[in-house]
Amino acid sequence: MAPGFSLSEARIGTVEGGESGVLVWKSDQLVAVLTEIDEEAYSTKGKWFLEIGFGLLSGDHRNFDTIEEAVHWVGRQLFPVETADDRTAAAAS
Template identity: 75%
Template sequence: MGHARLAPGFSLNEARIGTVEGGESGVLVWKFDQLVAILTRIDEETYSTKGKWFLETGFGLLTGQHKNFDTIEEAVSWLGKYTFPDPVLSADSSADAAGSV
């Protein structure tokens, strides 16, 4: 995962996700410094899914979505299609930008 080529604006933080006893390997997916999803690494040899990624939870437009992906790059690319395109500026940052001219 260290050499994953991600869609623009995305970054990942490795984390232990408490979905099973002892937790499982996962990543927090950020887009423009906003947490948009949590992915876990699937570790089930029985179903030939070992090493794939699962969308545990998504936020915003991704709420309620669950999906498997073959690679982390595929997952982030898919997430890019279903998240807001650009960061939303708050009223404070908009006013700051207008006032700094």
């Protein structure tokens, strides 16, 4: 899991009876809600969906093969790692 992140299991009220999901926390801040996809017809059973993201993730919806992949993606979006190429490009502009 991405450093500094934690998960809390929750039932997400997207369908009758709710879906299995997790709340994704960075320190004490809720940053995303993920639901486990249960659609065998589309070969997506067991994958994860970004139901809602906050801040920089707002409005983004996507599927992930694993919960770990989803949390790493959230971490990269919220806290991108600056590379030497990024610093060089910023200095040139």
